[in-house]
Amino acid sequence: MLVVSPRWLWCAETGLREGAHLIVKGDRIVDVVAERPTLDAERIELEDGLLTPGLINLHNHAMSAPLFRGLADDIRPDDLPGHILFSLLMPLGNSVADILTPEAMGDATEMALLECLMTGTTGMLDVWRHQQHAFVTRATGLGLRTWSCPYMYTVPNLSMDAAGKPVWSGEDASDRSFDFVMRLHAERHQGPDGLASIGFGPHGPDSNSPELLRRIDRASRELGAIVSIHCAQNPMEIAAVKAAHGKGSVEHLADCGLLRPGVILAHAMFATDEEIGMVRDAGATIASCPLGFARSGRGVPMARLLDSGVRLGIGTDGVTLDMVDELRGAAILAKTQSGKPSAGSAERLLTAATRDSADALQRPDLGRLTPGSRADLVLFDLSGPRYQPVWNPLRALITNGQGSDAHTVITAGEVRVRDRKLVRGDAAAVTRRGRAAIEQAWAEAARQGAIPASLASQRAFA
Helix, strand or coil: EEEEEEEEECCCCCCEECCCEEEECEEEEEEEEEECCCCCCCCCCCCCCCEEEEEEEECCCCCHHHHCCCCCCCCCCCCCCCHHHHHHHHHHHHHHHHCCCCHHHHHHHHHHHHHHHCCCEEEEEEEECCCHHHHHHHHHHHEEEEECCCEEEHHHHHHHHHHHEEEEEECCCCHHHHHHHHEEEEEEEEEEHHEEECCCEEEECCCCCCHHHHHHHHHHHHHCCCEEEEEECCCHHHHHHHHCCCHHHHHHHCCCCCCCCCCEEEEEECCCCHHHHHHHHHCEEEEEHHHHHCCCCCCCCHHHHHCCCCEEEEECCCCCHHHHHHHHHHHHHHHHCCCCCCCHHHHHHHHHHHHHHHCCCCCCCCCCCCCCCEEEEEEEEEECCCHHHHHHHHHEEEEEEEEHHHEEEEEECCCEEECCEEEECCHHHHHHHHHHHHHHHHHHHHHHHCHHHHHHCCCCCC
């Protein structure tokens, strides 16, 4: 039995309460009470603590975070020969899969996952390359709840033509992609009573055939598995789908059965109002990643997404990994785009990152602090000077806070982080191993030319 006693307790279902005590037994919340319980239980008390459901990162690429940190920032016009996705992010990700051993890739991924856990993320949907399968065991070892949606392709190889436009090529990889996910699901999927879930991650409607997308639709329905797919993320994708199928990306997915509950569309950056309405009416979800696009000089349409009524989740896309940072970015965009200071409120965005993301994942037992819900919790310490005085703890966290103020992180009823320290494991050792793996990858990628020379020359003290 565990009793958590913060100053404030919030979830989207019950609102903000002060002075309440939350009781956990096993992996479930059994009660929230006003009076201090006289139970024989472990206790966590924090005088200026804000207890919320654990934050859910609805779209991420964990390996990308350390791999591109600094490298993909402040890109100058002449640094890359084309769009950053096609000239750096995807090609370098593919190269590193060949450069690093599975163990080294696991080390780099674990460092990213550690950062997520230590900043209040308890659940994450991650899309990764097949060579990064160590993600599952490393995440479970740390205590993160994850939905792995490995990349799937019909045409797997990405290059650029002389005009800097993307070119997909290679032998049909549909069967190989599909069989990999089916094997992984059979071997690693733990279901709601475990931490690891396996879903389908078709890269996009431009790199997957309609036949493969329909096959994924059938299998995901049979297995009750989540599907995550990039959609309307850049104009080149939209143009390619239009040329091949005579329709927009969202309509094409609908025709393939992949516009429905249990399907999460990553980004929808260039979706029209009509297309966003189609997603809303179909019960699918959009996962928006504000800081990932801001790095490339674009603002995601946060105000339009919030106003549309579509189910919205927030992801870090393998950029900051700190969900508090990401939620603040979303709030700022919503306010500046709409011209309304009330847009993108702290409560609305925290709802997106907890209950709404849990519902997108078909998990109504998550994202809530209600009896019967799974005990995935984060307790933020608002005692520091950056928060004082506290008028409203939700606004204090999103406006002034940082994920590193996560004092306690609990998943499945087990304390994973306490007093900002990893309970099981050596955080410093995880960081050392991850750093060494990425530095090795950078050095070899630069030697091979996978990092353009103009970027390689910008590394400080290389």
